[in-house]
Amino acid sequence: MASPRITLTVPGPHGDREIGISNPDRVIWPEAGITKRELAEYFIAVAEPFLAANGDRPVSLERFPDAVGGESFFSKNPPKGAPDYVEAVTVTYNSGRRHPQLVLTEIASAVWAAQMNTIVFHPWASLASNPDHPVELRIDLDPQPGTGFADAVAAAHGLREVLREADLEPWIKTSGNRGLHVFCPIEPTHEFLDVRHAVIAAARELERRMPDRVTTAWWKEERGERIFVDFNQANRDRTMAGAYSPRALPAATVSTPVTWDELDGVDPTTFTVRSIPERLASVGDPWAGMQDNPGRIDTLLGWWERDLADGLGELNFPPDFPKMPGEPPRVQPSRLNPDNWPKPDA
Template sequence: MASDAAFLDVPGPHGTRQMRVSSPLRVLWPASGITKLDLARYVVEVGDAFVRANGDRPVTLQRFADGIDGEQFFSKNPPKGAPDFVRAVPVVYPSGRSHSQLVIDEPAAAVWAVQMNTIVFHPWPSRAENADNPDQLRIDLDPQPGTDFDDAIPAAIELRAVLAEVGLEAFVKTSGNRGLHVFAPIEPAREFLDVRHAVIAAARELERRMPKQVTTAWWKEERGERIFVDFNQANRDRTMAGAYSPRALSHAPVSCPVEWSELESIDPRTLTVLTVPARLASTGDPWQAMSENPGTIDQLFGWWERDLANGLGELPFPPDFPKMPGEPPRVQPSRAKHPEAGA
């Protein structure tokens, strides 16, 4: 029914836009009772910080037609009928194929994405007009079975020290699940493979310092009860939930930027669609100044080359990537064929 809609006035850089939200009472998070209209209001309330973190970047939308318990799909290309203020830019995928991808430039564009049943926003680490060269170094600290959020905290703190040694200022946010995401602004001077190698270099250094707590092992059977540094999130077209993006989990958590000073006391389960707007209004955005002092990955890349010289080579790529130069076999160790002893 045409009347089954709500309208929101959404301020932005080009004035206030009135945005239509159909099926506003559709429940997206059943356990929390949070509706589509609640989500639209959320992205308006956090709009400036959301766009500052995720705007001017190619973005993948994770969409759920019937809430988080229903079917989901990922949307990259601009659909027909998109508003004229929602733009797209050409990007190149790992296959070499080029295609247009959406960009969120203002809060009204985020509301439009919610109207299309988007719950999770996955921005690229590069800007729209320079999509091949990341301006963010991103490191995903992923707790493995037997570990949890509290185990990721000391790893993040030590990672901050590692990055400081190479002249990079680290920022941290909750993943919205059990992990942490550590970002550092960088000059967009190198392409994705170089940035991936810089991430691997930082990850290996962190693993050397915390071998019992941290691992770079790609194969799950080798990780143990440690924090996995997911270096493959640094690849082209590999993204993580953006800052202030909701997550599709039962309590409607948000991937929320936090201050380093509060990291050891924060409970990520309290950072939700219902609570983050008030927190942001009260304490401000910990990431507001992130882009002001970008560093370079030159020293990290030097570490990568040092490790190469010492026999530490390339690490496996995701299974959907083409075979990459220097990559080890994509076979988990327990399935690899080993020559018989003495053969």
């Protein structure tokens, strides 16, 4: 039997909003026993840091009509019947198509999204006021089979050194799963392709320094037991779980900002929908003020040009992107026909 509908009072910049939550006792995370009501209340509890990281930018909602582990789908544009405080901005996707995309301007929008069965929030790297120019350089450190979180931590420390040499200040968060996300605030002076090239330049420099521990290989068969530096997360319309966003994983883990000093001792499984409000109350938000002093990607773009001159060109794009200039063959190396795609040194 469905639990009765409740109403939550949600504070905001325009006063309190009353938001109805249907089936509040429905269990979303069966293993953890966390309900829909708890999820909605979580967003109220983490409103300030959640909006600082995910608000005022295009965002996609990952929605689960039943519970984690069940079917899911993405919502990008506001669905019919969305309240007027759920805003939108028209963005251009990699295909060239233009479409409205959701924008969160107050925490009531996230609570409404929870009522609409949203668990994971995927924000763009750009703001709604200027969606074509990222304000963050983002790098996803993705453990491959045979590696784990500790390997990602080691790679993150190496990446921090690389980025600081490029005059950028990196900030870090757990992915909510096995990996880590490194962000650098940047001035919105370059479009997505330039930022992607800056990420590739940083990734290649890290790979040169840690060749046995990290890789930029796009094809899984070439990665080995190394951390994959996922440069394609820097593309337009490519997103990762936002800071303080829950993940659709059994333990209800949350993608959580941490300090560099605490990184070595972090256990990402302890950061959950139930534990994060207490963490924020006791230690605060490690990402507070992150956007106060954005850097520039000029040094990394100089490294990109240097690598081009040395014969290192473009890397593969995701399969749904149009074929891009200079892109390598979109075929696994083990299936490459040299008659059709001769190697560069052939």
